[in-house]
Amino acid sequence: MRTVVVTGASSGVGLAAAEQFAAQGDQVVVVGRDEARLDAAVARVRAAGGGREPGRFRADFERLADVRDLAGWLLDGYPAIDVLANNAGGMVGEYRRTVDGFEATMQSNHLAPFLLTTLLRERLAGARLVATASRVHTQGRPDPGDFTGGPDGFRWGRAYGAAKSANILFAAEAARRWPDVTSVSFHPGVVRTNFGEGPVRLVYRFAPFLTTPEKAGALLVWLATTPATAAVGGLTNGGYYVGHKVTTPAPHAADPAAAATLWDASAAAVGG
Template sequence: MGRTIVVTGGSSGVGLAAAEQFAALGDDVVLVGRDPQRLAAAVARVREAGGGREPGRFRADFESFAEVRTLADHLLTSLPRIDVLANNAGGMVGEYRRTADGFEATMQGNHLSPFLLTSLLRERLRDARVVNTASRAHVQGKPDPERLAGDPEKYSAWQAYGASKAANILFAAEAARRWPDITSVSFHPGVVRSNFGAGRVVRLFYKYAPGLVTPEKAGELLVWLSTAPKADLVQGGYYVGRDKPAEPAPHARDDALAAKLWERIAEATG
């Protein structure tokens, strides 16, 4: 019997590549994406990779807590078990934007909503695995538990993105401490050739710069972290490859910050 894998951000890039690999292994995959057309195209690719087996799908925008709650309700209703939750949804916002929920859009989409989704699915994730897509860009930003709405006067797209990715790493480590029955890790997928970025110049870089990692190669790491024997992984670790975990920047391994951020986000997301 195959595993049940939920992949957020599954309609393109690393998430889609990993979903195809999971399907090829015989796993049952549920794709979560924001854009209906891209999601439909991704479903077709994952169906083919799985030899005709139909993947699940759900459209949700992670800049809306209401949509994340609806997604969680759907997953709890339709899936008797979840073996892996791949918290892979994310992106970069070029200009400061506050969501309808009152938070800076990059932080909400990349971290607050994945935190909320994981928390809502927590009981279904017992003895399961949560793999969080972080980034080496975490070195560029430190999350502030007291300023989750950000500051429009000081906004920097890269700093906001880095802070959200540092929060992903802190979350994986704190989840390992609070939920020891769940295997929780984070990883840097590499600088992946994709449609990622904010602004024309950044998007062109991520499409055409030499030396970029393919989504398929990055997806392999996500799949390995999701399927490797539990004994081969370090609980709460941050991975840059299949070797032992890497050491993140000091602010992304601050246990006190991780705990404070957790408590503040739990309050913020209800």
């Protein structure tokens, strides 16, 4: 039985994927921010797994102390983690600085999952890392010299694009630094879900022609379970996927030097 940790699993893509993992017989750990939604998600994952009790942990990724608590709990309770789905995050409608001193979009989408993954490194030998990125990465690039920014000139789309670029760069750099880990990122489609804040949330709930969470969740599961040898039709380690095809991201998200710089700056920022 595999152990699968899904962050942002209390709704949307993460919940759909967690249910599908459970239905396959995996031991799923459900991580979410909101207590009530997390309880409801655990009940759904339990039912999908035929009554198998999932792990449950509440963590707000805008608080790095919560991320460290989550990592400690996982290290204490699970001798191996076979899949880590870094799915938590979202759009922030206006500038907000976290208690840790970082812009909220960058922290919740990149710095927090970066910290979680590096803290869990000892449990990830032979594991699969899957990061939920976005085609919106084309709209922004991370600044390794400034993860804080400020309200002047803040644009939620650009901030989200920068964070999603960071996801792609991190997945690719993890593949280079940790050859025993298969690490990929993906665009889930524009998913109908309870996502973002204010007007952004209305778009993701009611706009036509959106992808269902179940379809996007199935893609996440496919990325987590497909053989890792590209030569026999498996995954490309470090690749960015749109659908089932590895795709070249925007140039600023495909630069190994930028990825290495971002990694080192992220490690310095969160303190490991």
